[in-house]
Amino acid sequence: MDKLLEIKNLHVKIGDKEILKGVDLTIGPGEVHAVMGPNGAGKSTLSAVLTGRPGYEVTEGSILYKGENLLEKTPEERAWAGIFLSFQYPIEIPGVTITAFMKAAVNAKRKAQGLPELKAGDFLKQMKEKMALVQMKPEFARREVNVGFSGGEKKRNEIFQMALLDPQLSILDETDSGLDVDALKVVADGVNSLRSPEKSAVIITHYQKLLEYVRPDVVHVLKDGRMVKTGGRELIDLIESQGFDQF
Amino acid sequence: MGHGKYLDPFVAVAPQDDKRCHSERSEESLYRVRAGETLELEYVVLPGESRDIDVNIDLVGPGAEAHVKALYLSTGAEKVNFHIVMHHRAPGCRSTQKINGIAGGRAQVHFDGTIVVAPDAQQTEAYQENHNIVLTEDARVETRPQLEIYADDVKCSHGATVGQLNPDELFYMRSRGIPEAEARTLQMLSFLSPVIPQGREQEVETAGSSYCCCRRSSSAFSSRVSSSVPGAPYKLCSCIGSFSRSNSSHSSMS
Numbered sequence: 497m498d499k500l501l502e503i504k505n506l507h508v509k510i511g512d513k514e515i516l517k518g519v520d521l522t523i524g525p526g527e528v529h530a531v532m533g534p535n536g537a538g539k540s541t542l543s544a545v546l547t548g549r550p551g552y553e554v555t556e557g558s559i560l561y562k563g564e565n566l567l568e569k570t571p572e573e574r575a576w577a578g579i580f581l582s583f584q585y586p587i588e589i590p591g592v593t594i595t596a597f598m599k600a601a602v603n604a605k606r607k608a609q610g611l612p613e614l615k616a617g618d619f620l621k622q623m624k625e626k627m628a629l630v631q632m633k634p635e636f637a638r639r640e641v642n643v644g645f646s647g648g649e650k651k652r653n654e655i656f657q658m659a660l661l662d663p664q665l666s667i668l669d670e671t672d673s674g675l676d677v678d679a680l681k682v683v684a685d686g687v688n689s690l691r692s693p694e695k696s697a698v699i700i701t702h703y704q705k706l707l708e709y710v711r712p713d714v715v716h717v718l719k720d721g722r723m724v725k726t727g728g729r730e731l732i733d734l735i736e737s738q739g740f741d742q743f
Numbered sequence: 744m745g746h747g748k749y750l751d752p753f754v755a756v757a758p759q760d761d762k763r764c765h766s767e768r769s770e771e772s773l774y775r776v777r778a779g780e781t782l783e784l785e786y787v788v789l790p791g792e793s794r795d796i797d798v799n800i801d802l803v804g805p806g807a808e809a810h811v812k813a814l815y816l817s818t819g820a821e822k823v824n825f826h827i828v829m830h831h832r833a834p835g836c837r838s839t840q841k842i843n844g845i846a847g848g849r850a851q852v853h854f855d856g857t858i859v860v861a862p863d864a865q866q867t868e869a870y871q872e873n874h875n876i877v878l879t880e881d882a883r884v885e886t887r888p889q890l891e892i893y894a895d896d897v898k899c900s901h902g903a904t905v906g907q908l909n910p911d912e913l914f915y916m917r918s919r920g921i922p923e924a925e926a927r928t929l930q931m932l933s934f935l936s937p938v939i940p941q942g943r944e945q946e947v948e949t950a951g952s953s954y955c956c957c958r959r960s961s962s963a964f965s966s967r968v969s970s971s972v973p974g975a976p977y978k979l980c981s982c983i984g985s986f987s988r989s990n991s992s993h994s995s996m997s
Contacts, residue, residue, distance in 0.1 A: 572921060572926075608920070
């Protein structure tokens with residue numbers, strides 16, 4: 497398969513307002529793409545539509561994932577098919593521990609694949625491994641999801657979940673915002689360790705910080721709802737020195 | 744089915760102070776809490792059961808404490824009424840009230856809670872919270888939190904909310920692959936978690952029906968009196984689970 501994701505002429509509205517005005521994006525297996533753009537360009541709308549967030553209306557265009565129409569799948573079906581979104585603003589769920597949350601997620605995916613539930617011991621072992629990957633302390637397993645977490649801890653929790661769910665297409669929405677250099681390195685190392693010839697990623701960001709550590713193969717510039725430029729890493733430096741106004 | 748029998752251990756501690764009557768579906772209780780004593784009351788009202796819970800608590804001795812927790816899950820045409828009066832009559836007393844619940848179907852829930860702080864009850868600490876989720880257009884929740892404060896050196900707060908399940912939470916869970924019905928179950932457990940009795944989840948899960956539990960401890964009676972919860976197997980979790988499935992068609996209600 498030469499295409500994992502194929503977005504064609506995607507138009508998306510929120511209420512009466514058109515946010516995406518004909519986006520094209522094709523991602524092959526193993527590729528890391530960066531989507532850069534100023535605030536309000538439609539970057540988060542793109543990630544929301546890819547993961548099936550309610551409230552977004554696709555008025556035109558198509559999204560194929562592994563050759564299938566992604567738009568008719570529910571958010572959970574997309575997760576089972578290997579799509580993962582690292583949220584820009586991770587949600588707090590009081591009263592639900594990370595262990596309970598991830599156990600439900602992992603076993604739901606296994607059920608969808610026709611596999612039996614993981615044994616408790618095996619699950620906890622995997623959790624421990626993946627938490628170590630992003631330097632989360634073991635006691636976080638018993639913490640309520642994102643409740644009382646610092647900005648950095650929330651983002652590390654996202655990458656931990658990504659590692660545990662082992663997605664084929666990871667979407668990182670502004671994962672670098674609010675991170676100090678040390679936390680950024682931990683997150684980047686986590687993301688890099690998950691790279692493989694089959695797995696792809698979309699890194700959505702409005703500045704180049706994370707892209708110094710997770711090096712993309714292709715860089716896109718999204719502005720006013722359209723991809724206005726696509727190129728290699730040289731685009732990152734161009735944006736760094738001259739901003740988005742040039743496009 | 745008078746669930747008042749579960750209060751018997753309390754009667755054994757201080758029968759002279761307790762008068763209440765029970766019927767099929769109503770409970771009126773007056774509790775007098777004396778110096779150094781702590782009273783804990785827990786109520787769980789499960790689907791299919793209408794209840795009138797009418798509680799008057801008098802904190803009559805310095806340093807007395809009272810804590811009330813209640814949860815309701817009402818899915819059909821139940822009527823659930825809470826009427827709670829927390830009366831601080833002595834100085835240095837502390838009270839908390841947490842009442843959370845979820846109303847679906849055509850359930851009608853009414854919460855009426857008053858904190859009264861008498862002129863002599865300085866250094867009172869009294870908190871009251873009532874949070875409600877309404878799942879359907881036909882369900883009704885009315886909440887009336889009230890404060891009557893006649894002392895000037897007190898810490899009191901009350902808060903009440905009536906809302907819907909948070910759609911962002913739901914989407915977050917679904918984006919991780921948790922199916923919608925299961926995500927809604929987790930969400931409801933999450934919402935109710937502050938009022939699920941701590942360290943007593945086992946007992947709640949095996950509670951056969953709605954119940955009330957009362958514990959009283961004091962320096963004079965060092966042994967902690969705890970009532971046991973009756974036994975028919977009935978899990979709160981599975982109860983919420985079937986509840987969330989039966990109401991999932993309303994998930995997009997605004």
